[in-house]
Amino acid sequence: MSARQIGEVILNLEHISLAFGGVKALSDISFDVREHEIRAIIGPNGAGKSSMLNVINGVYRPQHGAITFRGRTRHDMNTHQAAAQGIARTFQNIALFRGMSVLDNIMTGRNLKMKHGFLLQALYWGPARREELAHRRKVEEVIDFLEIQHIRKTPVGRLPYGLQKRVELGRALAAEPSMLLLDEPMAGMNVEEKQDMCRFILDVNDQFGTTIVLIEHDMGVVMDLSDRVVVLDYGRKIADGTPDQVRNNREVVDAYLGVAH
Amino acid sequence: MLYREAGQFKTSYGADQQIFPIRQDRIAMAAILAFFFVGVPLLANQYWLQAILVPVLIFSLAALGLNILTGYAGQLSLGTAAFMAVGAFAAYNFELRLPWMPLPVSFVLAGVVAAAVGMLFGLPSLRIKGFYLAVATLAAQFFIVWVLTKFGWFSNYSSSGVITTQKMQILGYAFDTPVRQYLLVLTIVAVMAMLAKNLVRSSTGRAWMAVRDMDVAAEVIGIRLMHTKLLAFAVSSFYCGVAGALYAYAYLGTVEPEGFNLDMSFRVLFMIIIGGVGSILGSFLGAAFIVLAPIFLNVTAHGLFAGNIPAGLASNLELIVFGGLIIFFLIVEPHGLARLWQIAKEKLRLWPFPY
Ligand SMILES: Nc1ncnc2c1ncn2[C@@H]1O[C@H](COP(=O)(O)OP(=O)(O)OP(=O)(O)O)[C@@H](O)[C@H]1O
Numbered sequence A: 001m002s003a004r005q006i007g008e009v010i011l012n013l014e015h016i017s018l019a020f021g022g023v024k025a026l027s028d029i030s031f032d033v034r035e036h037e038i039r040a041i042i043g044p045n046g047a048g049k050s051s052m053l054n055v056i057n058g059v060y061r062p063q064h065g066a067i068t069f070r071g072r073t074r075h076d077m078n079t080h081q082a083a084a085q086g087i088a089r090t091f092q093n094i095a096l097f098r099g100m101s102v103l104d105n106i107m108t109g110r111n112l113k114m115k116h117g118f119l120l121q122a123l124y125w126g127p128a129r130r131e132e133l134a135h136r137r138k139v140e141e142v143i144d145f146l147e148i149q150h151i152r153k154t155p156v157g158r159l160p161y162g163l164q165k166r167v168e169l170g171r172a173l174a175a176e177p178s179m180l181l182l183d184e185p186m187a188g189m190n191v192e193e194k195q196d197m198c199r200f201i202l203d204v205n206d207q208f209g210t211t212i213v214l215i216e217h218d219m220g221v222v223m224d225l226s227d228r229v230v231v232l233d234y235g236r237k238i239a240d241g242t243p244d245q246v247r248n249n250r251e252v253v254d255a256y257l258g259v260a261h
Numbered sequence B: 001m002l003y004r005e006a007g008q009f010k011t012s013y014g015a016d017q018q019i020f021p022i023r024q025d026r027i028a029m030a031a032i033l034a035f036f037f038v039g040v041p042l043l044a045n046q047y048w049l050q051a052i053l054v055p056v057l058i059f060s061l062a063a064l065g066l067n068i069l070t071g072y073a074g075q076l077s078l079g080t081a082a083f084m085a086v087g088a089f090a091a092y093n094f095e096l097r098l099p100w101m102p103l104p105v106s107f108v109l110a111g112v113v114a115a116a117v118g119m120l121f122g123l124p125s126l127r128i129k130g131f132y133l134a135v136a137t138l139a140a141q142f143f144i145v146w147v148l149t150k151f152g153w154f155s156n157y158s159s160s161g162v163i164t165t166q167k168m169q170i171l172g173y174a175f176d177t178p179v180r181q182y183l184l185v186l187t188i189v190a191v192m193a194m195l196a197k198n199l200v201r202s203s204t205g206r207a208w209m210a211v212r213d214m215d216v217a218a219e220v221i222g223i224r225l226m227h228t229k230l231l232a233f234a235v236s237s238f239y240c241g242v243a244g245a246l247y248a249y250a251y252l253g254t255v256e257p258e259g260f261n262l263d264m265s266f267r268v269l270f271m272i273i274i275g276g277v278g279s280i281l282g283s284f285l286g287a288a289f290i291v292l293a294p295i296f297l298n299v300t301a302h303g304l305f306a307g308n309i310p311a312g313l314a315s316n317l318e319l320i321v322f323g324g325l326i327i328f329f330l331i332v333e334p335h336g337l338a339r340l341w342q343i344a345k346e347k348l349r350l351w352p353f354p355y
């Protein structure tokens, strides 16, 4: 892999437990994420992977545990704080704004950075206009990066599935996040689309130093991309380590790989 | 001149971000404005100005207000007429109690009062959505009309809350002829429509649409749901409030709270459904359609059956045709007249080569 430097721990999860009524989605899970690394979360269906991402950026509030992000320890996150501190994400089931164009969807990713009030915006005058154009320039960089110039004015609802996933990544990237949470970014894609998506993820990580937490079912992809892997099964953590260590772990082979093959 | 964008290459994002990026659209817009500001006052008679154009413009403004809330921010409301009533009665009281206050200031403040009331009744939207929110705004509709009727202070203790508006005067200039009143309304509506267009294209408008389309994803991006929804209620009610003030001052002159009833709220809702939900242009098209269609049907019904059928039957026929048209739009083109117009433009852009 490239020469990028994996840094200190920036996200530390300790003893996280989350239940929905009687369903224990996560039981006493601890792991950490280091700056600039690509950290994968794998596990069979219903293992609690998506729930884990939802805990990290505050969509779900765990009943127990502590989350330390950039030196600050909290019992739970809240979505606004998470976004303001540079955590962006994509969803397992595409969560684009269907009534808006590709451009507008990606522009929304920069909303937090746009400071002028609605009165100035209504006048589209002076500072508000300059701000809008400056952010448009940034968004065009994202559009170039993801090679989606040709569809920038298309309503997202009309795009094929693979492109929608790419636009959703664009919306997350537009926020210039320091940490990116990706929930199955390649699910349902054909081989070529998967290769493109892998390339984008590696480039984001490499060029911008973005830390990436990735959920993925395709073991080949996971082994190629990630620096370290956490394995969940029925809401418990059963393994944690480099791809090689995880691949050779007895329990993982039984619980996960055994099922998959 | 053909309707084309060929040859018009945008060399900056500023050019691409214009309201009307295609030159022909800009020319058309200028022509339309010139027609309504110069042509209409020269051509139209008093009936057209007072009974058709002024109400169409005022309802366009109300529809615009509702469209901001429902079409852009996705919050259904059945309280539009009540927020208009707040604007009308607020303007009346400002002029009555602070006679030195210039009329435009009264109108703006009336909008601000309506915005505050709108925000108050928008609070339930933080907890409930869709159908249940509609029921909550229905409560606003009845409650506000009841308050304005019940407490005489709002109408300066006139019987059953009827108010007769003061004469419209700005800096000593009286808006006392149909042409002047029409031009005043047109100016206010045109300016407010432009502000709305800017707003819905800004990060505020994108936040509204994001909350409408997928609120969890909006939150994860860092959009605050509470702030965004309440702002939509405030801006929407501001527009409805100003529309209500104009309805009282420039259209009827004498109004009562009951005049702003649920029927009227539904009428504005039909305007945005027929005109186009989430479209500024649609607000105008829908208002024109709803105001003009009954007149048109009335004229044709009388022309066709003059004297042959009872008048009662004729007006029922109107209602049936009108209801049928609304159902037709809901089924065939749920995005309304504005969408039909857009399709026509897209066809025209490619004409005569469809591929
Ligand atoms: N909002 C919710 N309400 C109730 N139960 C939930 C909710 N979210 C997740 N769960 C439950 O928590 C458990 C873990 O779900 P989660 O979506 O985190 O699994 P996953 O590992 O992402 O699975 P998949 O591979 O299918 O995406 C499941 O039993 C699921 O039914």
Ligand SMILES: [Mg+2]
Residues within 6 Å of the ligand: A049, A050, A051, A092, A183
């Ligand atoms: Mg999942």
